Amino acid sequence: MEKRIKWLNRFSLPLQALASLVGYLLIESISRHSLAEGFTFMVEKPLVFLYNSGLIFTTTLVVYLFRRRTFVRVLLTIFWFLLGIINGVILATRVTPFTGPDLHLITDAFKLANRYLPVWGFILAVIGFILAILMLVRIFFKAPKYQGPLKYKWNVPLILCGVLIFAGSTKLALEKRVLSNYFGNIAFAYEDYGYPYCLATTIFNTGISCPQSYSQTTMDKILEDEEKAGSTDAKSLPNILFLQLESFFDPELVNYLKISEDPIPYFRELMEKYSSGYYRVPSVGAGTANTEFESITGMSLHYFGPGEYPYKSILKEMTCESAPYVLKNLGYTTHAIHNNEANFYGRRTIFPNLGFDSFTSEEYMSRENEQNPLGWVEDKVLTEEILKAMEATEGPDYVYTISVQGHGDYPEEPILEDPEITVTGSKTEEQNNKWEYYVNQIHEMDNFVRELTDALSNCGEDVVLVMYGDHLPTMGLEVEDLKNRYLFQTEYVIWDNMGLKKKDMNLASYQIAAEVLDRLGIHEGTIFRYHQARKNTKDYQVDLEMLQYDILYGEQYVYDGESPYVRTEMRMGIYDATLEEIVAAPGLEESYYFKGSNYTPSSEVMINGEYYETTYLNPNTLLISGYTLDDFDKVCVVQRSNSSTRRALTKTNERLYYALKEGDRVPHKKSEK
Numbered sequence: 001m002e003k004r005i006k007w008l009n010r011f012s013l014p015l016q017a018l019a020s021l022v023g024y025l026l027i028e029s030i031s032r033h034s035l036a037e038g039f040t041f042m043v044e045k046p047l048v049f050l051y052n053s054g055l056i057f058t059t060t061l062v063v064y065l066f067r068r069r070t071f072v073r074v075l076l077t078i079f080w081f082l083l084g085i086i087n088g089v090i091l092a093t094r095v096t097p098f099t100g101p102d103l104h105l106i107t108d109a110f111k112l113a114n115r116y117l118p119v120w121g122f123i124l125a126v127i128g129f130i131l132a133i134l135m136l137v138r139i140f141f142k143a144p145k146y147q148g149p150l151k152y153k154w155n156v157p158l159i160l161c162g163v164l165i166f167a168g169s170t171k172l173a174l175e176k177r178v179l180s181n182y183f184g185n186i187a188f189a190y191e192d193y194g195y196p197y198c199l200a201t202t203i204f205n206t207g208i209s210c211p212q213s214y215s216q217t218t219m220d221k222i223l224e225d226e227e228k229a230g231s232t233d234a235k236s237l238p239n240i241l242f243l244q245l246e247s248f249f250d251p252e253l254v255n256y257l258k259i260s261e262d263p264i265p266y267f268r269e270l271m272e273k274y275s276s277g278y279y280r281v282p283s284v285g286a287g288t289a290n291t292e293f294e295s296i297t298g299m300s301l302h303y304f305g306p307g308e309y310p311y312k313s314i315l316k317e318m319t320c321e322s323a324p325y326v327l328k329n330l331g332y333t334t335h336a337i338h339n340n341e342a343n344f345y346g347r348r349t350i351f352p353n354l355g356f357d358s359f360t361s362e363e364y365m366s367r368e369n370e371q372n373p374l375g376w377v378e379d380k381v382l383t384e385e386i387l388k389a390m391e392a393t394e395g396p397d398y399v400y401t402i403s404v405q406g407h408g409d410y411p412e413e414p415i416l417e418d419p420e421i422t423v424t425g426s427k428t429e430e431q432n433n434k435w436e437y438y439v440n441q442i443h444e445m446d447n448f449v450r451e452l453t454d455a456l457s458n459c460g461e462d463v464v465l466v467m468y469g470d471h472l473p474t475m476g477l478e479v480e481d482l483k484n485r486y487l488f489q490t491e492y493v494i495w496d497n498m499g500l501k502k503k504d505m506n507l508a509s510y511q512i513a514a515e516v517l518d519r520l521g522i523h524e525g526t527i528f529r530y531h532q533a534r535k536n537t538k539d540y541q542v543d544l545e546m547l548q549y550d551i552l553y554g555e556q557y558v559y560d561g562e563s564p565y566v567r568t569e570m571r572m573g574i575y576d577a578t579l580e581e582i583v584a585a586p587g588l589e590e591s592y593y594f595k596g597s598n599y600t601p602s603s604e605v606m607i608n609g610e611y612y613e614t615t616y617l618n619p620n621t622l623l624i625s626g627y628t629l630d631d632f633d634k635v636c637v638v639q640r641s642n643s644s645t646r647r648a649l650t651k652t653n654e655r656l657y658y659a660l661k662e663g664d665r666v667p668h669k670k671s672e673k
Contacts, residue, residue, distance in 0.1 A: 248469030324355030
């Protein structure tokens with residue numbers, strides 16, 4: 001036994017390297033849900049595989065600082081496998097893999113577990129965790145310890161040497177493009193560059209690094225250049241609407257597709273009549289929130305960490321200059337609209353830091369029977385919500401709308417009974433089915449755009465409507481598959497009812513707001529004035545990075561050291577849900593109708609601080625059963641999130657109700673609280 005331990009100690013370094021290779025193969029296989037795919041990745045990308053194995057190996061060198069090396073090795077093994085399992089579980093239920101920002105949710109792990117695990121899975125996870133702790137305790141006390149002298153004068157240099165070699169390998173891999181430090185699609189990046197590298201990058205490489213020449217003098221020079229943009233000389237202040245269309249692009253740009261008819265005839269017609277062009281976006285196949293961030297703020301994601309979502313990082317901490325903030329100073333009321341749940345991408349908490357006055361999410365929409373076959377709310381519901389936002393105020397409005405109907409994951413089996421448009425040309429029938437579903441969805445979105453512009457034409461107010469796709473659909477497209485030969489590109493059109501001159505040009509999503517404001521004679525906001533004055537000039541990108549750093553991470557020299565933008569008191573929805581009376585339901589025991597206004601399928605009754613299962617009947621009526629109202633019950637109606645976390649989205653306006661007699665109205669008054 002002693003001889004075997006000595007032999008293992010002698011060859012521990014190469015054995016540790018071998019274990020790192022095998023361990024990484026298993027971790028990658030867990031993430032990909034297939035040992036075969038993990039093995040294929042190893043064969044097809046051996047340099048990336050060796051790099052990630054080297055990352056794991058480098059972390060294990062720390063064992064040479066301890067006598068209980070077996071315990072430390074087991075601890076590190078559990079750590080890495082746990083990360084692999086977490087990523088595998090998350091990827092079973094969502095497209096985005098486990099990233100650095102997700103670590104902030106660890107404290108909410110038990111609250112979120114039901115989103116990714118069934119009850120039996122959660123129970124198994126708890127049992128596994130307890131067994132792992134017991135095993136670690138046993139290993140700590142029972143496993144053999146290193147008996148020789150701890151030669152720190154050799155072991156510490158060994159670890160430092162390993163770290164330096166790994167750092168050099170990282171630099172070389174980036175220079176030779178074996179790895180990348182820009183992720184257009186974070187899910188694809190994990191597949192291309194491996195889970196450990198991508199996870200580490202999203203943890204440690206975040207935000208915007210301080211530019212070398214950053215100083216107050218440099219920022220003052222940038223502000224001087226902005227003066228070339230001029231001052232606001234708008235003759236009128238029209239409503240400014242942005243419509244971000246989920247995964248919307250022209251499928252006729254795909255070389256191999258054969259489509260029975262044009263799926264977007266109206267959008268194509270608009271591009272012929274109004275200002276339009278290609279729209280450069282920061283991501284492919286996913287990343288809606290990042291295109292959104294660029295379009296609202298005028299900031300480029302290129303300078304942030306790989307795969308970073310500012311919605312999940314810096315914007316959780318502070319406000320950010322944006323089109324809503326800038327336009328509010330001119331008298332605009334600012335609205336956000338999204339026909340998906342409010343908590344998605346954390347929009348409910350992020351939008352106040354972008355200056356929005358209101359946010360109408362899916363939970364505040366009457367969306368009865370208006371879902372597509374995958375359960376996403378159809379975009380046609382947005383027309384009413386956009387008009388409602390405009391009608392709610394007297395002055396001009398800025399409305400940023402995010403659609404969802406074109407969202408994947410697209411089905412490999414045919415699920416449309418009688419598709420209006422048929423698609424062929426893909427390599428497999430499954431891929432044809434995915435394209436056919438997608439094409440019919442964007443065809444319906446095209447019909448929605450027609451309905452929206454028709455309604456805006458008759459609204460009696462000046463309107464500028466900017467429409468574009470947020471990214472290409474998740475279809476595994478390659479550059480050679482596209483006629484325009486570019487994956488980070490959709491199309492945009494600027495519709496208006498004011499007679500603006502047609503001006504075609506290609507734009508990046510971080511340039512669109514500045515361009516629209518410029519055409520309207522609005523020259524406000526540090527970022528937007530910068531784009532208006534400096535676009536396509538020398539050092540344009542260099543100084544843009546400097547400006548973004550100063551505003552979000554630096555000394556805020558452009559604001560004299562303190563941001564002028566204060567988090568807004570954003571309201572959810574345009575109109576409050578009201579509760580006017582409660583009526584006992586005739587013929588139904590312990591059942592009551594709640595009468596009021598502005599109810600939606602997300603409305604729920606709360607009694608004495610507890611939620612009760614609520615049946616939505618129509619915008620004016622809710623029904624609850626199984627409860628007998630008593631004297632002084634505190635009753636209210638709230639909107640609740642459609643996510644599994646089921647958080648309330650409205651502050652409860654509690655009302656105090658007295659004794660209920662069957663068939664009688666219930667008198668009420670506001671509680672003193």
